[in-house]
Amino acid sequence: MADRIESADVIVASPGRNYVTIRITTSDGLVGLGDATVNGRELAVASYLRDHVAPILIGRDPNAIEDTWQYLYRGVYWRRGPISMAAIGGVDMALWDILGKRTHQPVYQLLGGRVRQWLTTYRHAFGWDLPSLLDQVDRHLADGCTHVRVQSGVPGLDTVYGVSRTASYEPAGRAARPSEERWDAERYIATVPAVLAAVREHVGDEIGLLHDAHHRLNPNQAARLARAVEPVGLYWLEDVTPAEDQAALEFVRAHTTTPLAIGEVFNTVWDCQRLIENRLIDYIRCAVVHAGGISHARTIFTLAQVHGVQAAPHGPSDVSPITLAASIHLGIATHNAAIQEYMGYPDLVHEAFPHAWTFSSGHLEPGEAPGLGVDLDEDVLRAHPYTAAYLPVARRLDGTLTDW
Ligand code: CS2
Ligand code: MG
Numbered sequence: 001m002a003d004r005i006e007s008a009d010v011i012v013a014s015p016g017r018n019y020v021t022i023r024i025t026t027s028d029g030l031v032g033l034g035d036a037t038v039n040g041r042e043l044a045v046a047s048y049l050r051d052h053v054a055p056i057l058i059g060r061d062p063n064a065i066e067d068t069w070q071y072l073y074r075g076v077y078w079r080r081g082p083i084s085m086a087a088i089g090g091v092d093m094a095l096w097d098i099l100g101k102r103t104h105q106p107v108y109q110l111l112g113g114r115v116r117q118w119l120t121t122y123r124h125a126f127g128w129d130l131p132s133l134l135d136q137v138d139r140h141l142a143d144g145c146t147h148v149r150v151q152s153g154v155p156g157l158d159t160v161y162g163v164s165r166t167a168s169y170e171p172a173g174r175a176a177r178p179s180e181e182r183w184d185a186e187r188y189i190a191t192v193p194a195v196l197a198a199v200r201e202h203v204g205d206e207i208g209l210l211h212d213a214h215h216r217l218n219p220n221q222a223a224r225l226a227r228a229v230e231p232v233g234l235y236w237l238e239d240v241t242p243a244e245d246q247a248a249l250e251f252v253r254a255h256t257t258t259p260l261a262i263g264e265v266f267n268t269v270w271d272c273q274r275l276i277e278n279r280l281i282d283y284i285r286c287a288v289v290h291a292g293g294i295s296h297a298r299t300i301f302t303l304a305q306v307h308g309v310q311a312a313p314h315g316p317s318d319v320s321p322i323t324l325a326a327s328i329h330l331g332i333a334t335h336n337a338a339i340q341e342y343m344g345y346p347d348l349v350h351e352a353f354p355h356a357w358t359f360s361s362g363h364l365e366p367g368e369a370p371g372l373g374v375d376l377d378e379d380v381l382r383a384h385p386y387t388a389a390y391l392p393v394a395r396r397l398d399g400t401l402t403d404w
Contacts, residue, residue, distance in 0.1 A: 036090030092293025100371030144361030147208035315341035
């Protein structure tokens, strides 16, 4: 009898931070892994998978990757959104992983083979003040990086997106409720251009500098910031406005030549079709896990290629090393993949998810292991159970709720 999906189990654990993993096993003993982590809503995805997806996967053909994607997307009627698309993303990654193991091929080969030898990456540098920020920038450059994302403190604000008072940055606080932060866009806009200019002065013109506005500006504020940083020559300015307001980027695009990137909160090609087809952005940033897996991220990146938009998959520490592996395999085989975000992981995460992919001298490489090349250390995962953690909520100085 042809092989069938025999079991699908969901592992929620917290080796340093919460991750959701789906493990699919076939009747001929192959095991595939997929990441289904949604930062701050992990249990929702775990339930979606355990209660509604795993039972209907049993008995299906593990080789029918596209049919399974359509079965889980169109077959559910209530479609799109981060929870369902991360669940589908996890299943999709696991099935590609299985196919690679069955054919003894790394996934990038199943996707058409290499278009490049390695993936250029960008790392995160942050600092409350300029000296501490430049110190982090210098460390990444010394490590061989050619692109660095730069986030700084803002005078008068106790918290700012992307900046930590410790050496590492994890936005999801372990607590039963989200923390609350105060935000002021005008103070931020008044601060950032000078910081970015100082970093440009420090690193010279050859280094790619990126900055993430994290969905916090209105269209006019976004256009003002994008224009103010034009002399810096950014590689990109990310998430200048709330992503669901695609029309906002028409306004911003009309006022600046600063390259624009967006997409980490998008879950399907229909969320960004207008942005891509009208060339309102230069980089589409969907995360493989949150955009329905390798199969659908490839759809998005292919549409982007048609319209001259480049792919730059989201790669924060709150997607697991399985998503990063999938991103690297997809990026190595995708012509318009420009750069891969690599925030890095604490040692415990690398221990929990042993992986064939490697990072060195600013480059990511997939390795040659069959499938995605990631495994699970179940002892480490068992020793670090899920702990409730939530992304912060942001309010303006007058208390109005705003975008974090
Ligand atoms: C950020 C993310 O890396 C990025 O570009 O926007 O780290 C984002 O803040 C987190 O994924 C939220 O969980
Ligand atoms: Mg971002």
